[in-house]
C-alpha cells in the first residue's frame with residue numbers, strides 16, 4: 087500500500103484534493119471495472135489519513151450514445167441506437183427512469199456495498215442541462231482548429247477542416263451518435279444528422295442551425311473529460327491502462343486540458359486490468375463475472391483485498407469458475423490478518439501488509455488491531471462442514487477456536503457461511519463437493535494397496551477414539567503417520583478419500599476428518615484398512 091501513501095506524501099503540500107472518476111453506463115458491469123473505484127477509494131482514505139482535505143467525485147457519462155444493441159428488444163434497436171443513454175428507456179422494467187439510471191444504479195449499489203462512498207455522484211445529463219458546461223462548449227468551438235491540430239499531433243487522427251468538437255442531440259430523431267457539427271457562428275452551430283455517419287445507428291437526415299447550449303449538445307469524450315477536470319477542479323484521476331497508452335485517450339485529454347482549457351490535468355495513477363482466466367464467465371452453471379454477481383459470493387472485504395493486494399500497475403488474474411481461486415483469496419486475506427495481528431504466518435508476505443489489510447476493511451475508521459485478531463474460520467473448512475449432514479457449524483468453529491465467538495466473529499462466521507454456500511452453488515470444482523459414505527466402507531476402497539491399508543490402520547490406532555482437534559492437527563497427524571511408513575502423502579490422502587468418499591480425490595483431508603465425528607473416523611479408518619487384532623488381512627503384508 088506504499089503507493090497510496092507515497093501519493094499522499096507527494097500532494098500533501100498542494101492543498102485540498104479532488105479525486106474523480108466517471109463511467110459510461112452502457113450495460114452490465116464486469117467485476118474488473120471495480121478495480122478503479124476501489125483504487126479511488128483507497129487514495130481518498132490515504133489522503134485523509136495524511137491530513138489532506140479530500141473530496142471523492144464519481145460521474146455518470148449518461149449523455150453518451152447508446153451503441154450496444156445486446157440489451158435492446160429488436161423493435162427498439164432502430165429507434166434507440168444512437169440516442170443518449172439518459173433518454174433510452176430502462177430495458178429491464180419500470181424500475182428506473184432510463185437505461186443509464188438502471189445500469190448506473192446497479193453499479194452504484196455495488197460501490198456502496200464495498201464501502202466506497204463518493205461525496206458526490208454527478209450525472210452528465212444534469213450537468214449539461216444546468217448550462218455549467220456552456221463556457222467549455224464555447225471555448226472548444228472557438229478553438230476548433232486547435233482541437234483538430236491536437237488530435238493530429240497527439241493521436242494521428244485527421245479530422246476535416248469543417249469538423250467541430252461537438253455532438254448535437256438531433257431535434258428530430260433524438261440521436262446524438264449520428265450528428266456532426268460543421269460550422270459555428272458564435273451563437274449557433276450548423277449540424278447534420280447523417281444516415282450513415284456510424285454503422286451502428288442511422289440518422290434521420292435533418293440539417294440546420296441550432297444553439298448548442300443548456301443540454302442541446304455534448305462535447306466529444308476527450309473534451310468532456312478535460313472539461314470535467316476544469317469544472318470540478320479535479321486534481322487526481324486514476325485511469326485504466328487501456329486509456330493510458332501513448333497517444334491514447336488520456337494523452338489527448340491531457341493536451342486538450344493544457345492547450346484548450348488552459349489548466350494542468352490531474353495526476354494519473356494508471357492501473358492494470360483484472361483478467362478472468364481467459365474463459366467465458368456466463369456459461370453453464372457459472373454465475374458470470376458481472377460485478378454485482380461476484381459481489382454476492384465474495385464479501386466486500388475480500389473483494390477489496392483482491393484488488394488491493396497487487397500494486398495498481400500489476401495485472402490480476404482471477405479465475406473463480408470451477409477452481410479454488412475464491413477459497414485461496416480467503417486464505418490469503420486470513421494470512422494478512424494473522425500477520426497484522428503479529429502471529430507467525432507461512433510463506434513470504436509482502437511489505438506493507440498491515441496497510442493492505444487495513445485498506446481492505448469496509449469501515450475506514452475500523453480498529454485494525456481488533457479486526458486482525460478476530461477469529462476467522464478457514465473458508466474451505468466451512469465449505470466442507472456445510473456439506474456434512476447434522477453438523478452444528480457454529481459449535482464446531484467454537485471448538486476450533488477454543489472459546490466462544492465474540493459478536494464480531496459471529497458476524498464474520500455468518501458472512502463466510504453465506505459466501506461458502508454461494509460458492510458451492512455457483513463456482514466450486516467437483517473436487518470440493520463431498521458426499522461422505524456413512525453406511526459402509528465404499529466399494530472403491532477395495533482397490534487400496536497394502537501400504538495404504540497399513541497407513542489407515544496406523545492412523546486409526548494413533549488417533550484413537552478422541553482424535554486431534556481441528557484440521558491443521560489432523561493434517562499434521564496424516565503427514566507424520568505417512569512419513570513413518572515411507573508412504574508418499576499423495577497416496578495417504580488417496581487412502582482417506584477412498585475410505586470416506588469412495589473416490590481417489592477430495593478436499594483437504596485433514597479438514598475432512600476434522601469435520602466428521604471422531605468415533606466414526608476411528609471406526610472407518612480401521613474398517614477400511616481391513617486389519618484385525620491379529621494384523622493385516624491375508625495376502626496384503628507390506629513387503630519392505
Ligand SMILES: [Zn+2]
Nearest residue numbers: 176181182188
Ligand atoms: Zn431498472
Ligand SMILES: [Zn+2]
Nearest residue numbers: 256259279290
Ligand atoms: Zn436525426
